[in-house]
Amino acid sequence: MHTIVLATQKGGSGKSTLAIGLALAAKQAGFTVRLIETDPQGTLSNWQRRRAADDLVVEPIYHAADIAPRLNMLADGGLQLAIVDTAAGLSAATAAAIRHSDLCLIPARPSVADIEATASTLSAARAWKRPYSFVLNQTPIRGQRIDNAAGALAEEAALDLAEVLARPLIVMRNDHQDALASGLAVSEFAPNGKSADEIRGLWHWIETRLELEAPSNVLIDQVMSATDGMPHIATERAADETTTLAS
Numbered sequence: 001m002h003t004i005v006l007a008t009q010k011g012g013s014g015k016s017t018l019a020i021g022l023a024l025a026a027k028q029a030g031f032t033v034r035l036i037e038t039d040p041q042g043t044l045s046n047w048q049r050r051r052a053a054d055d056l057v058v059e060p061i062y063h064a065a066d067i068a069p070r071l072n073m074l075a076d077g078g079l080q081l082a083i084v085d086t087a088a089g090l091s092a093a094t095a096a097a098i099r100h101s102d103l104c105l106i107p108a109r110p111s112v113a114d115i116e117a118t119a120s121t122l123s124a125a126r127a128w129k130r131p132y133s134f135v136l137n138q139t140p141i142r143g144q145r146i147d148n149a150a151g152a153l154a155e156e157a158a159l160d161l162a163e164v165l166a167r168p169l170i171v172m173r174n175d176h177q178d179a180l181a182s183g184l185a186v187s188e189f190a191p192n193g194k195s196a197d198e199i200r201g202l203w204h205w206i207e208t209r210l211e212l213e214a215p216s217n218v219l220i221d222q223v224m225s226a227t228d229g230m231p232h233i234a235t236e237r238a239a240d241e242t243t244t245l246a247s
């Protein structure tokens with residue numbers, strides 16, 4: 001199982017929105033996914049109550065001591081991906097989630113306050129030697145503000161930004177807010193929209209960053225559609241591809 005944590009000290013930077021968007025993008029890519037809510041504010045639970053479908057479990061875990069044992073249980077049960085949403089700040093629960101993550105995503109809007117607020121999360125990820133990446137969220141479509149923010153993040157991390165800035169940047173668009181209000185992910189609310197494209201792109205970037213293999217059922221589906229309904233050939237080819245990927 002892989003565990004992705006969204007964390008930053010700054011409120012409103014997009015942790016919950018990105019957690020939901022990425023969960024659905026990963027699910028649509030064929031992974032089994034659970035959303036873990038460690039923020040008592042309850043944004044994910046509220047979102048789930050508005051959601052008609054019961055296809056994505058939101059599991060609240062508010063006590064720091066419960067996080068590692070529960071993640072271990074989920075991993076033992078065969079879950080492929082846990083996405084953990086955290087409260088603003090750096091609570092004990094957030095620290096525990098970061099400590100047990102495979103990737104800590106640090107969302108930041110392109111503002112000085114958001115970028116400065118990444119420092120404590122960055123320190124926690126480094127202290128536990130966990131991989132981390134920034135996600136620039138709620139950006140304008142283009143402009144100097146983005147370049148300035150990217151440069152400032154690079155300074156904050158004292159690293160070449162290509163290593164730690166997730167791509168693509170996530171532009172500020174109403175689709176994200178409307179999807180949240182409707183109990184949907186952005187890829188469900190407006191599947192052909194630019195926001196959905198960006199979130200799928202971000203998931204793809206994460207797959208590459210974590211060197212995740214595409215689930216074999218997705219390979220079989222893809223090959224079957226490519227072979228025009230010849231399942232025996234498709235399955236053999238998918239099996240070959242799975243072997244190649246695994247080797």
Ligand SMILES: Nc1ncnc2c1ncn2[C@@H]1O[C@H](COP(=O)(O)OP(=O)(O)OP(=O)(O)O)[C@@H](O)[C@H]1O
Binds near residue numbers: 015086087137176178
């Ligand atoms: N790319 C975006 N474009 C437009 N609106 C966005 C985008 N990302 C997030 N939002 C909106 O910004 C607001 C704050 O987002 P969100 O609740 O995800 O932040 P958060 O970091 O989880 O906040 P908190 O720290 O309070 O938990 C929400 O209304 C959300 O819909």
Ligand SMILES: [Mg+2]
Binds near residue numbers: 017039043087
């Ligand atoms: Mg939130």
